[in-house]
Amino acid sequence: MLLSQHGKLLVKAIDSNLRPTSWIPVRLLASFAQTDSSFFTPRVNKQRLWEDIHHSCQWGKGERWGKGETDTGMSRLSLSDSDRMARNWFEETTRSLGCTTCIDAMGNTFATRKGRQQGPPTCAGSHLDTQPTGGRYDGILGVCAGIEMLRVLQDEKIESEYPIGVINWTNEEGARFPISMVASGVWAGRIALERAHAIREVGGGKQTMRQELERIGYLGDMEASYKAMPIGAHFELHIEQGPRLEAKNQKIGIVQGVQAYRWHTITVKGRDCHTGTTDFANRSDAMLTAAKMILHSHRLAAKCASLASTGILTLTPGSTNTVPGTVCFSLDIRAGEDGRLMRLEEDLRADFGKIARNEAVDDLNDARTIGKGCTVEWSLDAPSEAIKFDKDCIACVTDSAKEIFGTEFENRTQEMTSGAGHDSVFTSYRVPTAMIFVPCKDGVSHNPVEYCSPEDCAYGAQVLLGAVLRYDKLRAEKSK
Amino acid sequence: MLLSQHGKLLVKAIDSNLRPTSWIPVRLLASFAQTDSSFFTPRVNKQRLWEDIHHSCQWGKGERWGKGETDTGMSRLSLSDSDRMARNWFEETTRSLGCTTCIDAMGNTFATRKGRQQGPPTCAGSHLDTQPTGGRYDGILGVCAGIEMLRVLQDEKIESEYPIGVINWTNEEGARFPISMVASGVWAGRIALERAHAIREVGGGKQTMRQELERIGYLGDMEASYKAMPIGAHFELHIEQGPRLEAKNQKIGIVQGVQAYRWHTITVKGRDCHTGTTDFANRSDAMLTAAKMILHSHRLAAKCASLASTGILTLTPGSTNTVPGTVCFSLDIRAGEDGRLMRLEEDLRADFGKIARNEAVDDLNDARTIGKGCTVEWSLDAPSEAIKFDKDCIACVTDSAKEIFGTEFENRTQEMTSGAGHDSVFTSYRVPTAMIFVPCKDGVSHNPVEYCSPEDCAYGAQVLLGAVLRYDKLRAEKSK
Numbered sequence: 001m002l003l004s005q006h007g008k009l010l011v012k013a014i015d016s017n018l019r020p021t022s023w024i025p026v027r028l029l030a031s032f033a034q035t036d037s038s039f040f041t042p043r044v045n046k047q048r049l050w051e052d053i054h055h056s057c058q059w060g061k062g063e064r065w066g067k068g069e070t071d072t073g074m075s076r077l078s079l080s081d082s083d084r085m086a087r088n089w090f091e092e093t094t095r096s097l098g099c100t101t102c103i104d105a106m107g108n109t110f111a112t113r114k115g116r117q118q119g120p121p122t123c124a125g126s127h128l129d130t131q132p133t134g135g136r137y138d139g140i141l142g143v144c145a146g147i148e149m150l151r152v153l154q155d156e157k158i159e160s161e162y163p164i165g166v167i168n169w170t171n172e173e174g175a176r177f178p179i180s181m182v183a184s185g186v187w188a189g190r191i192a193l194e195r196a197h198a199i200r201e202v203g204g205g206k207q208t209m210r211q212e213l214e215r216i217g218y219l220g221d222m223e224a225s226y227k228a229m230p231i232g233a234h235f236e237l238h239i240e241q242g243p244r245l246e247a248k249n250q251k252i253g254i255v256q257g258v259q260a261y262r263w264h265t266i267t268v269k270g271r272d273c274h275t276g277t278t279d280f281a282n283r284s285d286a287m288l289t290a291a292k293m294i295l296h297s298h299r300l301a302a303k304c305a306s307l308a309s310t311g312i313l314t315l316t317p318g319s320t321n322t323v324p325g326t327v328c329f330s331l332d333i334r335a336g337e338d339g340r341l342m343r344l345e346e347d348l349r350a351d352f353g354k355i356a357r358n359e360a361v362d363d364l365n366d367a368r369t370i371g372k373g374c375t376v377e378w379s380l381d382a383p384s385e386a387i388k389f390d391k392d393c394i395a396c397v398t399d400s401a402k403e404i405f406g407t408e409f410e411n412r413t414q415e416m417t418s419g420a421g422h423d424s425v426f427t428s429y430r431v432p433t434a435m436i437f438v439p440c441k442d443g444v445s446h447n448p449v450e451y452c453s454p455e456d457c458a459y460g461a462q463v464l465l466g467a468v469l470r471y472d473k474l475r476a477e478k479s480k
Numbered sequence: 481m482l483l484s485q486h487g488k489l490l491v492k493a494i495d496s497n498l499r500p501t502s503w504i505p506v507r508l509l510a511s512f513a514q515t516d517s518s519f520f521t522p523r524v525n526k527q528r529l530w531e532d533i534h535h536s537c538q539w540g541k542g543e544r545w546g547k548g549e550t551d552t553g554m555s556r557l558s559l560s561d562s563d564r565m566a567r568n569w570f571e572e573t574t575r576s577l578g579c580t581t582c583i584d585a586m587g588n589t590f591a592t593r594k595g596r597q598q599g600p601p602t603c604a605g606s607h608l609d610t611q612p613t614g615g616r617y618d619g620i621l622g623v624c625a626g627i628e629m630l631r632v633l634q635d636e637k638i639e640s641e642y643p644i645g646v647i648n649w650t651n652e653e654g655a656r657f658p659i660s661m662v663a664s665g666v667w668a669g670r671i672a673l674e675r676a677h678a679i680r681e682v683g684g685g686k687q688t689m690r691q692e693l694e695r696i697g698y699l700g701d702m703e704a705s706y707k708a709m710p711i712g713a714h715f716e717l718h719i720e721q722g723p724r725l726e727a728k729n730q731k732i733g734i735v736q737g738v739q740a741y742r743w744h745t746i747t748v749k750g751r752d753c754h755t756g757t758t759d760f761a762n763r764s765d766a767m768l769t770a771a772k773m774i775l776h777s778h779r780l781a782a783k784c785a786s787l788a789s790t791g792i793l794t795l796t797p798g799s800t801n802t803v804p805g806t807v808c809f810s811l812d813i814r815a816g817e818d819g820r821l822m823r824l825e826e827d828l829r830a831d832f833g834k835i836a837r838n839e840a841v842d843d844l845n846d847a848r849t850i851g852k853g854c855t856v857e858w859s860l861d862a863p864s865e866a867i868k869f870d871k872d873c874i875a876c877v878t879d880s881a882k883e884i885f886g887t888e889f890e891n892r893t894q895e896m897t898s899g900a901g902h903d904s905v906f907t908s909y910r911v912p913t914a915m916i917f918v919p920c921k922d923g924v925s926h927n928p929v930e931y932c933s934p935e936d937c938a939y940g941a942q943v944l945l946g947a948v949l950r951y952d953k954l955r956a957e958k959s960k
Contacts, residue, residue: 133752133797133805175799203798204684242757261756263800272613272927275789275812276741277722277899280782282923287790288778291771295849298768302760302848309755310767311800313793317613318683319655320743320791320810320861321900322926325613330800332755363843368782369775381800419757420801443762446802447752 039473041403041466042156046458049148052093053457056128056144057136059085063448073448074136077203078129078171079107079212086128087218090143090168097150099166102229103220105193106183107170107213110229113150115162115472120230120431122160122472124149124464125167125184125423126238131175132203135450137440137457142237143168145461152465161476162232164468169423170218176201177209179382180263184423186224188430193224202312226430233393233471234427237436237464239452241420243443251412251459252401253437254394258418258425260341260386261334266293268356270374272317272325283371286327287315292355292364293376297331297348299362306335306344307419330381336417338386352376387425392474393434393467400466404459432471436463519953521883521946522636526938529628532573533937536608536624537616539565543928553928554616557683558609558651559587559692566608567698570623570648577630579646582709583700585673586663587650587693590709593630595642595952600710600911602640602952604629604944605647605664605903606718611655612683615930617920617937622717623648625941632945641956642712644948649903650698656681657689659862660743664903666704668910673704682792706910713873713951714907717916717944719932721900723923731892731939732881733917734874738898738905740821740866741814746773748836750854752797752805763851766807767795772835772844773856777811777828779842786815786824787899810861816897818866832856867905872954873914873947880946884939900925912951916943 054069060076060083076082087109091101094111102110112121126142146166153164169187174180177199185191197210213219222228240246245253270284294310301308312330333348335341354361356376398413405412418435427433438460441451452460534549540556540563556562567589571581574591582590592601606622626646633644649667654660657679665671677690693699702708720726725733750764774790781788792810813828815821834841836856878893885892898915907913918940921931932940 131752131797131799131802133802173799174801175797178800180801240757241754242759243762259756271924272611273924274721274900274926275787275791276739276814276901277720277925278923279722279787280778282723285789287793288774291774291790294768294771295775295844298760298849299846307755307759309765309801309803310771311755311795311802311804312798313767313795315791315793317611317655317926318792319611319653319926320658320812321654321660321789322611322613322791323789324791325927332800334756364775366779369778420754421756443758444751444753445757446754446797446799447805 039399039403039470041400041462041469042152042158044148044152044458044461044465046454048151049144049457049461050454052144052147053136053140056086056089056140060130062133065449070136073450074130074134075132076128076130077132077176078173079176079209079216081216083129084216084218087168090128093147094150094166097154099150102222103218104187104222104224104229105220106186106196106224107218107220108183108187108224109168110165112163112165113153115160115164117162119162120232121163121165122232122468122475123165123167124235124237124468125169126236127169127172127423129171129173131173131446133448134446135448137239137450137452138241138445139172141239141452141457141460145237145464148461149465149468160469160472162472164472165231171209172423176203178202181421181423181426183224184426187226187229188426189225190426190429231431232475233431234424234433235393235436235464235467236422236424237438237460238422239440239445240437240443241440241445244416245414245437245439246441246443248414250414251438251456252463253414253416254397254401255389255418255435255437256394256415257389258387258421259334259336260338261332261384261421262341262345262380263382264331265379265381266329266331266352267377267379268327268374270325273323275321275323278323280369280371283323284374285323285371286374287324288369289356289374290327290329293352294329296351296355296361296364300347300351301333301344304335304340304344306333306340308333334419336386349378384421384425387428389428389434390432393432393471396467396470396474397434397436397463399470400463403466404462436460436467519879519883519950521880521942521949522632522638524628524632524938524941524945526934528631529624529937529941530934532624532627533616533620536566536569536620540610542613545929550616553930554610554614555612556608556610557612557656558653559656559689559696561696563609564696567648570608573627574630574646577634579630582702583698584667584702584704584709585700586666586676586704587698587700588663588667588704589648590645592643592645593633595640595644597642599642600712601643601645602712602948602955603645603647604715604717604948605649606716607649607652607903609651609653611653611926613928614926615928617719617930617932618721618925619652621719621932621937621940625717625944628941629945629948640949640952642952644952645711651689652903656683658682661901661903661906663704664906667706667709668906669705670906670909711911712955713911714904714913715873715916715944715947716902716904717918717940718902719920719925720917720923721920721925724896725894725917725919726921726923728894730894731918731936732943733894733896734877734881735869735898735915735917736874736895737869738867738901739814739816740818741812741864741901742821742825742860743862744811745859745861746809746811746832747857748807748854750805753803755801755803758803760849760851763803764854765803765851766854767804768849769836769854770807770809773832774809776831776835776841776844780827780831781813781824784815784820784824786813786820788813814899816866829858864901864905867908869908869914870912873912873951876947876950876954877914877916877943879950880943883946884942916940916947
């Protein structure tokens, strides 16, 4: 190990693949390895990390977008057969690296490597499930970087102060079971186990989470709780899923927190009627009304630098020549601060009511298109407050990045707020937490073409490893 | 029979249920039975017709809306098991009334009762399939009124000049197999049999029409063609499916023709992306773009006294936190004249392209909501030109209504254009055709609460019977 084991500032040199070659004095390293402290992190293996990522992506391959072997998206819905295969690989791999593994009642899997002292592990965590048309990096990078961390600790025979762990959280995406981050939410005591177990899958099937956990053999005996499975801290490496790092040619986002979001299901009820024989004045057209609401949600969100999106829409009865009597659509609204988000929601609630009742809202209800009106109901599916991450954890990420980038630190890193929710939102309620972002091509995520280069994956894994080891050391210092 | 069999102007008196009681001289009848010609029509049995309608509705009952036994909608999708039961009843009933039945390769069922002379039958036809959330009168009334016609002819031992027939057309609604009136279209030589047989069901299943015809035993041996199964004329009784008759307290719509319509599937393609991390400027949001198009289609249609409707919308991938990359929606546009409809379509094609490309269209693409743009494609599923019905057939309907309403004829009837397509559209390409409308409550159709009173059903059936017998007589006169 390099933690001044021999009293010398030594690190391993790396080749163009970030592969360690031989021990050399730290001053010979390029800027990549300059440091602003007495702390030296062993190097991750870029090639090995890349291979782990794509090895794990053999299960649940999605749409092909290029000719290369790894040029496909992913479609690994939570608790599917392909998710089971990826989970089995995670368990086997972490065990082979000297970890014990525990599975809780939500299928969350905790791999823990012993430290000098007993205590809750300092963890790297993320998720192996994907969107139905997702990519190979969202979540998967974070788990695989955790595995790479274990490989480095193993290779270098590093003894940490406290245990170090890697976590695979269940159903982070919320794509199959429509509450995202539900399993870290149960672990954090923010979502009731019974409610989580009862979530029914969307997309045609009829199974609940509990049924599917049981079917794939991941309904663990351990209680899903931060009390039954305490951890010391949570670090999560993730692709940015947006364009900001790439736009500035930066390599690391030091995430300060997560924007607030609220997911709703909006139900518009009108009346089915025949498309050919019912003039507009006599219709209660739920689809037209929903279309107005969707457009309006974007207009209002844009006004207050917030976001609004509709990703699911179903209508009844669903026939070309019947005006739909019922439309349900998802409304995902987000803002950097809780107050701003709630004001947006209040405005939308008021205006959706007006749109449904044929009252004036901008030009949406002009006389040409209004009929007899509809009703509208809101149902809150998933609220998530704005999150501020832990100062110590952020400092460990910052120092780890400084070690890599040295004088280039300011140019190559950016403090940012996460636009997306992550399991780190829920862990932050219970333990010190921070996140590390790396760029993804064109800012694209939740899409088969999602891409993070081998170099950027390795940068992220390197910062993760450095942050976890720093936090481990910090815990030891604090306990003295 | 009453056709001056005894050289006297006799009809049967009717009780409050339109039930014939005894033969009486015509001059004693109330205005209901006044006549402007020497032609007298035997009376339909209101109660028996009502019982036939609701007997046939035991198969495929839909949503309940009231406490009465018949207060449910219908959900009898074409070629379903419940449709098979209704078809079996139609065959058995018409055979028991002295008809021979033929089934063609589209499952169209022709029940024919002999006349004095050989020749193609003068027919009453409609359909027994319904929308998924349909009612008890759309189509069903027309077939049951045909059966009531057979019952009257049987009871009164009426010998018509030419054969008289009743037809149950397959999949008129187009709800399960998404080309409406497809089977009369094949019969008329306007839709290729192979294309019709290959139509795949919507709504989750994977079967083709041919597979389902075979499964329920209605893939007939006879060619589906007006050549293999010629008919002499087609009369169709139908509920109006709109509010115009009810608004004027009128009983009979004398239908002059059918408005033109064109059904399209519009495919909007953008790019899937994460809802939390992608700002509006970087999105290609297919759902938002589709919402703008749906709103715009209503605005343009209203401008030119036409109709536009979206009854089906599907999106991909369908996740709350993924902006949809693809949205497909149905667009049903209608107008009284072909030229007006084509101009509307041309305008919509141009404007949908602009909406997708972020060009200005009214206020829809204001800067707040535009992103990187989408593409849009149109696919024409079902065109139907404006139809003018046959003058002789319309005259028979008119005379039949005059017989009933006498001096009240002007007040109780209305000449109208059908807003909806019907099998009569396709029959009109090959044989003289006309339609009769009766009012339905609040103009509602394609909805479980669709309702036509027993009296109005009977008025319609009475006009139908009179029109068919008049046309039979007309054919005989013309052949002399």
